[in-house]
Amino acid sequence: xxxxxxxxxxxxxxxxxxxxxxxxxxxxxxxxxxxxxxxxxxxxxxxxxxxxxxxxxxxxxxxxxxxxxxxxxxxxxxxxxxxxxxxxxxxxxxxxxxxxxxxxxxxxx
Numbered sequence: 001x002x003x004x005x006x007x008x009x010x011x012x013x014x015x016x017x018x019x020x021x022x023x024x025x026x027x028x029x030x031x032x033x034x035x036x037x038x039x040x041x042x043x044x045x046x047x048x049x050x051x052x053x054x055x056x057x058x059x060x061x062x063x064x065x066x067x068x069x070x071x072x073x074x075x076x077x078x079x080x081x082x083x084x085x086x087x088x089x090x091x092x093x094x095x096x097x098x099x100x101x102x103x104x105x106x107x108x109x
Contacts, residue, residue, distance in 0.1 A: 002038075004092060007091040012081065016059040019060055021058045022056070027056050030082055031087050040078075045094045047078070051071065052070060053070075063085065064090070067080040076094060077097070078092060078093075
């Protein structure tokens, strides 16, 4: 059984080196993420369900992939960090773009 690890914002950001490269259409999956995703408590995240993978970004050092999965919440994505060396999911974080970019009622603050 896969045990999910919810990352802090700081832990999530420490997994990446700029510039991030969009590898959505060209990356081979280093690991099957879906057993990990299935083990996440969606109620704890505050999302009723997940959608498909929207984007995959690789850090500049080629250590981690950031897999962004759509959710049923507007402007909220499930971000998975895949450790490419370990070929395992390192952890996850709910990315609330409204909060991150100061969006309220469809407008930037």
